Amino acid sequence: MHTSEAPRLYARDPLLQSLLPRLTGLAYTERARVPWEYDKDLPLVLLTGRHGMGRSAVLGALERHYTGRLPLAFVDTAASELVVELLEELVRLLAPGLGRRFPLLLPGLISVFGGHGGTPDERTRATARIARLLIACDLESGTEVDVALRWASRVRTRLEAGAGPDAPIRTGSGGGPGAHAVTHAVLAEYFERYTRSRGAAPLRQWYQERYAESEGGAGGTAAGAHDGLGRLADWFHRGGDYRHAAEQTLVHAFLEDIAAARSKWQRLNRDPRPLALLDNTHSPAGARLVDLVLEYRARPGETPHDPLVVVATRLGDAPSEAADAVYRELPDLVASTRWRRTGHTPSAGLLVVPLTPLSRDDVLLMLDAASAPLHPYLASALHTLTGGHPLASSVLCEAVLEHTRATASGKEDARSPAGPLGPRNLLELTTPDGRPVTQAILERLLPSPHQRARLVPLSLARDNTAAQALAAHLRLEGPEQLPANAAADYLEAEHWQHDTPQDRPLAADPLLHTLLVHEARRTSQGTDSRRGWQEMHGFLRHHHTTSGDESGVPDALRHALASGDAKSVVKGLSEEFESEQDLPSALRWLECLSYTATAPAPPAADWDDDRAAVAAGAHDDRYQDIDDIDRCINRLLHGLWYLSDALAEPEADLCEDMGAELAYLSLRHRAWRGVLSQAARTWPAAARDKRPLPLPEL
């Protein structure tokens, strides 16, 4: 069933092939029924994850595979502001596949839309929604515009005809003049035209009972025959708690209709259940809809269960108030979720499935389609860089495939790195439409361009203070008082992190940080500009040097290295190596060395990357003017710097060399022999495994 256009999903099979078939009763790819895991009460499946974790992709795949095979609705809840609009979409998409087409919900929605809004524009939209509902429920045929016009003119005729002295035109407390008359006319039109009087009575009764307790209360304005429905529309337009109650009524009507539409035959025949895919339910309307569905299902008593399978996605984690929700990892879903409703809180009906990163094997599979042999370390480098992030991985893999295609066909893009593709060139690739990969990925991960533009330079700063200073230096102004804080708030709002510690870089996520730094490197506008790489690192180096704090030294050295000034870094490290004697300073020296080595590499435009060669001693002739110890430190620094790069391949020789350099240094120092030789033993292994370099224990 895969088509060439449909992107393949990796590492989501437990969800697609196991859980959803067990819920809907229909196999994902085959034309076969699957035994249900739950006979009656269904969990609401909530997929959580950060940007780019493939939440929408999962829903898209479900939509592709199940469309036409069961009643299915795919709704992006972030696109609507009101729950009723989401309900309208769900009805429109589900109705054609159901036997009974929402006899209960339809008058409720129509009464709400019928009396909706005051401006002509809103009125037109509401009428269009009614028209769509009527068409979807097979009560009218024709184009949406025709049906809407017909409906509007009929209601108008009714209003004009009923404008006599006996007409129930009253002034409602919520709506404008005649709002109740409009609701009345709309409902009269609906019931008289589309329902038989015998069938309409139970519907009205149902709405009547929903509002029985409030009879004679505040809502004494509801009109005659359509008491319950009139009150529903009235409450809806009052807003606040009233609207919430009206929405609750409508969601209940929706689910009861779904339950009633399922015949005993269908249940016994295990016909596939209807499926609702709700994307982005972190949006207010989406969250409310999910809450209302959960509330309905959590009603106490032996009430009938609705058969709707709901799969919702949510950015970040599950809502914090969902205390009773059941959490399951993807691999747990293969056999059984073992979900069972415990307790009466709505969140007990929630099955949270966090989407996890891809494995290296998945990345390897994604690169499988390459037309030419790839660098053997490429998949690992890509996985190390992205941490298995699905979106970043797929964009990069697509770029790699595109590059191999272009290389094979001889049409090389000027912007793409020339020659054979190595792990180091990964971030310099372009997407098939020609944009730099980092830009393409960042646009998806950080949707706001304004915040993105602010975060790119600020990501170079080591902590909040430095970022703030850099922002001031770059004159990054905005409506907010402190740009760095605003950027941090944005990252939290986009669920990249829960909080932003003051002493850490703004973007805590390694992938996001790497991408932002590379974007800063890529967009560096030369040495003259304030926004130039050298300039910014120079500023930050200055910032840390002048802070007057001893702890700023490693940062100053790191920024110096980032700006390409290895010589002064070696000098600084050498001085400390020579002068310090005690053991704690040995640790401090090693920490400083390893931290400095994490400096980002300067842009390729103004700097040749020969770190590996320097580390191997190939260019020792360039350093005739310094002594053996300094040359050793120089090689060590370059080697560690090179290895700290996520994309660099940890070549075994190089790692061993680092150990040798450290061993050499241990012999040259009067007091640090033990500490350095310990590092000489442990660091090569850590570097090979791309682990943080461990500090020796005293």
Added chain:
Amino acid sequence: MFLSRRNGFGPLDKAIAALVPLVLIAVGVVVYLATRPDACAGGLEKHDGQCVGVTDEAFDADDEIKGLIGAVAKENERVADAWSSPKKGRTPIPYGRIALMMPFTSDESSAMTADMIRRALAGAHAAQLRANSSGGPHYQLLMAPDGKDLDKWRPVVDDLEDLVNDRQSPLVGVMGLPSSTPETRDAMRALSKRRIATVGPVITSADMNAPYFFKTSPNNDLLADALGQYLKRNPGEEKGFLVFDSRPDDVYSRNLHRLLEKKFGKKYGLRQRSASFLGSTGPAAGIPQRFQSAAQKICVTDSDTVFFAGRDQDLPALVKRLSQEPSCDRSNPVRILKVGIGLEPTLTTPELTRMLRETKTTLVASASVAPEWEKKKSGRPAGFDGFLTYFDRLKDAYDFGDKDLDDGYAIMYHDAFTLLANAFDRSYSEANEGTREVDGTTKTPEPALTPTKDDVYNTLIDASIVDTGDATRCIGCLQGAAGTYGFEKSSDTNQWPVCKPIPVIEHPAPANRKAQPTYRSFEKAFKHPCP
């Protein structure tokens, strides 16, 4: 659900998919069982609600003959057992099969009345018992019902043809065919075409001729000749009148009508003095037996010699009508001349006899058998006693009604069976003797050679009456209950019996009538009288 089957099949779908063929099969079976031809007992097949075919077992028929059919079936089984699994120490006795093709059911308009069927079957069964009690091969009497109106003969003939190829117990021939109707004629021709010897015991229409069709009764021509001989001796006032059956499809009545006109028309002026009626036998075509105008005309014309060209069943109505006719002058005697196999018991009931006496009317019937044979020993044919022995045994066990021999059916059916059985006997012994001579050994060939239907035919058609120069002798003639007679291989006789006695019966019998010489069929062809 309008969604296509892209969503697979559920348990109920699968159940239906499994059930639907089963239900269809079940429905098919039920429909087949309900609509298939009803099973008839004894391997018969149902055609238009009647069981027809050929069987040697008991089957459903009229209540009166159930016992008799059972007896025949039992005898057939015994015969078969004597061949296939003989008792210890006995040699297997070969047997032939003789089919009795006639209706076994009756209603008011059927070709045979229940009594006729009963007596015919009794005669045939008596002949079977008689044949099986003597040496030589034994016989099964196959019962072959061909529908009460004789119209279902086709399947019967087909079944008979299948039996012809049985070498072990061959079909000797077919007997029955009771009535001279177009259906009988077709059946007769069909059998003849298949070269199956067929005997019509009570066929009298002179035009019922086919090469393989033998008749044991004289035809109407011969019967009329016997009447002619009677009239010569008893001329009366010679005022004739003809009453004839106007049914166009009754071959017998038409044939008789033509004959009587031919033979007596001129002399008695029958063309001018005649009346017609609609006979009661055959499909409905109007009110039958309307004799009023005939009776009036007879009385008005003062006729004393009334020729009746119709079936015996209709005659009592004419007598009744005549007795009620006021215009009649009762002083002169009237004779009603008829031909037939015998004298129907309905014509000799006390009531009818009283009417006849009152109106001075005498029935004069020229017949194949005479009722008086049963009562008087003198004048009885030589083979009659043998028949009576076996018939009386049956009579003790089954009821055949009053005057069971008067209509002659039992006697004629007996003779027909005996004719075929004798021919097979002779063929069988000749066949086996011949083999012995050729082989030059004295052993009986094992297995014994069974003659085919063709051998039977050749035996039958072999001239049996020979002129020795000073007398006429009969070799291999049938010594039947209705006289001693044979068959000639000449186109003149057309397989009608030669030298068959044709007694003329008067009822009520006149007092002090001298015995008159009995007419013998085709006797004139010989220089010397029949033996």
